[in-house]
Amino acid sequence: MAIGWHRSQSLASAGLGLHVLLCSSLLLNAVFIAHQFLGASPPATPERLGDGLSWALQAAKEAEDVAAVDCSGHGSVFLDGVTGEDGRPGCECNSCFSGPDCSVRIPNCAADGQGGDPLFLEPYWKRHAAASAVVFSGWHRLSYITTDGHLKSVELDRQIRRLHRAVGNAVVDDKYLVFGTGSTHLINALVYALSPEGNAASPPASVVATVPYFAMYKSQTVMFDGREYRWDGTTAAWANNNSSRNPTRGFIEFVTSPNNPDSTLHEPILAGSSAIVDHAxxxxxxxxxxxxxxxxxxxxxxxxxxxxxxxxxxxALVRDEKVASRAISYIEESTVGTSRETQLRVLKILKVILANLHGKEDIFAFGYDVMSSRWRRLNAVVSRSTRISLQKMPPQYCTYFNRIKEPSPAYAWVKCEWVEDDDCYETLLAAGINSLTGTVNEAGTRYTRLSLIKTQDDFDMLLERITEFVDAEKHGRAPAASSSM
Amino acid sequence: MAIGWHRSQSLASAGLGLHVLLCSSLLLNAVFIAHQFLGASPPATPERLGDGLSWALQAAKEAEDVAAVDCSGHGSVFLDGVTGEDGRPGCECNSCFSGPDCSVRIPNCAADGQGGDPLFLEPYWKRHAAASAVVFSGWHRLSYITTDGHLKSVELDRQIRRLHRAVGNAVVDDKYLVFGTGSTHLINALVYALSPEGNAASPPASVVATVPYFAMYKSQTVMFDGREYRWDGTTAAWANNNSSRNPTRGFIEFVTSPNNPDSTLHEPILAGSSAIVDHAxxxxxxxxxxxxxxxxxxxxxxxxxxxxxxxxxxxALVRDEKVASRAISYIEESTVGTSRETQLRVLKILKVILANLHGKEDIFAFGYDVMSSRWRRLNAVVSRSTRISLQKMPPQYCTYFNRIKEPSPAYAWVKCEWVEDDDCYETLLAAGINSLTGTVNEAGTRYTRLSLIKTQDDFDMLLERITEFVDAEKHGRAPAASSSM
Structure with missing residues (x-):
């Protein structure tokens, strides 16, 4: 009985304990259930959804939804892409790929080596998605004016200067900074700024470049040709024939360094001219x-x-205040400055680049690896050819990487060596390779430019076609466009 | 005993039940605890934070943090604003306000009625924050090319046409669409497109406008003045003096409708000329x-x-294919198209506008309420004046609202009526009001333009200064700039 009582008491006590424990546990269950399904804390009000996000949540979801679509690694979806029947934008495929998810390789597709589209860096930005994303509020920079009465972002000006200093590719401290809608916009802005004033009695400035030169210097100068300046041919005519040169005449010389199309470093040819040095x-x-x-x-x-x-x-980085001021006037007059959306986005991009300089995610290390590998692979194939050759580029010391580097040019400058291939562009085109003929650079038809900076798909296709082309040499005839896929 | 047994059995049974319940409850608690603190489901990995957001979360938080800063209703923070000591961008204040949160009204501040900054719509976009936000991925539109080989968004082209159809302000079905870096960029693009070809034997086109005209038509045409066109004054000289006009000569007439500065609807004056009708x-x-x-x-x-x-x-909406094509060439040559960031953002903005047309959040209804109220209040003050007057604007029937509307012009076109006030700009400036002198429109110094489309702060300050100015008339002298705040 004592035992029984004890047991009973103990059992009752245990029962009470169990009850207390059970009640506590049930209460805790209730709390958890309430928490889980009723969203007691944090509240499931719209303001608290999305980890505390409110107005930016919907746009962020839209962007992630679109980015999550699978395009087989051969394309991307963009928020402003054409919407399909489901109301959503679809995959936009790389050259030579098609299908809803870009998984279909197009048969007999010509390799596209023509344009200067810098898509070799797209994988870098996909890898750095979180750091490089930027959200625009609906009211962002409605005004013509940004901070302190400028048309340009003061912060972006600062970050551009930081980048040049950190990379060591340009001296910025004694320069004015002029923004343009692409450096394209600045081509004529600077020609205008360096020309005599429109109402001056002086003759128009002569705008010149050295062969092979970037075609737009001529085409844009000719389009805008006014009283103050005119396109006046290539530097050779003026440099080699001093007797015909009027020393009082104003020259504006375009210099691209590294040069487009042949990727060599250049300096001005004409002494005493105003030079616009394009460091793209x-x-x-x-x-x-x-x-x-x-x-x-x-x-x-x-x-x-x-x-x-x-x-x-x-x-543009411009040393002389008056030249900078005239270039800025040109930009204001022609477009009232550059897009403020672009300025905000570029600011974000530059911050990512700066934060990763010399680290394992350095954009220049990434880009150099891609481009030097492409150049090495292309050279390995072309070195077997007697029919085409590439520009010679030795390894060189680079102050940024602090070591000797292999070449990593943006373009291959192809020369057709066989007598019968007097139009190199046509020769490559017959082999299923689209390029940019040397005639646009006044370099003649013996040369043509191949772009190496496009997508990996573009480069792979280019290398495949070039390999077929070189392999066909042993037959001593131009290969037909390949039909094997 | 039986009872005892029964009780004991029942108690044991109850104890067993309690045990089962307790164990279940504890297990459930364990599950909840695991769920809550170990993040079993959904996992609390970075990929699942933020209501399922991953890479867009950080940018969205940055944007919301910045937007949440209080600027006292007299300013805003922008993501690309200048960063302070705390590394964050600070408030950028409306005119006449200062301080870290823009709460300090600047004493003796002149009212700014000069520029055409359309900030009257900023409150609309702050109200529609969620719908108008847009997220840019780091890899958005790296390429020069958008969908289907265009430099412009096919989707944006479609939405612009939808908007014109829905508003009923332009016929789009038989027109080509040309994008520019602001309509500013298109001013010269269209002059170029309508001029004779550069190599043609024909004389240059004459670019003209009617007084009072938007000053940039002249200043930009003069800046770009080439062989194909030249600024050739105002239409009056040509319209009134037919004998001196060479009928074979090409005219390009700029028409702004509603006109800037006087907000009246205009049509071309010169019969047979090419007209560029600016419907800003x-x-x-x-x-x-x-x-x-x-x-x-x-x-x-x-x-x-x-x-x-x-x-x-x-x-631009352009009927003739060749003219459109030449304008597009100009845009491509001068800037390689317009910013793709801007195109995506404008697409989003147009979608919000379209979704709200004729609803209670119609942007035009919002804007009309603001602008008609400003015009009414300004008129009420100026109607007491003999010294200044405004353009007369009757109520008019509007096909969009389907009713008679009060005027809601962007600008007040002010005439100084007193003989001694022969420079109306200076007269207003002496009263602490900055305006845009009529000389820039070739309308003479008797006229000056006041902007009504800026911030509410700007308008309030303008009305305050105008009221002081009109109230001072009874003293028969120009009021000094106010010192009372």
């Missing part, structure tokens, strides 16, 4: 950097720096 | 819409449509 490719992934550039008028663009060609953003 | 203000919040515009060459801009002046986006 003067970044460590596309050339070695022997020293910071320090010309009076220099041009840069996001296109080849970060791959953001579609953003249409470029800048 | 031809939207239902800034004018009545008598009928869809259907000229051969029409200009539009987001600046006055949605208030996105900083975006630098405009478009």
């Amino acid at each position: 490719y003067y970044w460590p992934h596309l050339t070695h950097i022997p020293a910071p550039a320090d010309e009076d008028v220099m041009l840069f663009t996001t296109s080849k720096l970060s791959g953001h060609a579609g953003s249409r953003f470029g800048w | 203000y031809y939207w239902p919040h800034l004018t009545h819409i008598p009928a869809p515009a259907d000229e051969d060459v029409m200009l539009f801009t987001t600046s006055k449509l949605s208030g996105h002046a900083g975006s630098r986006f405009g478009w």
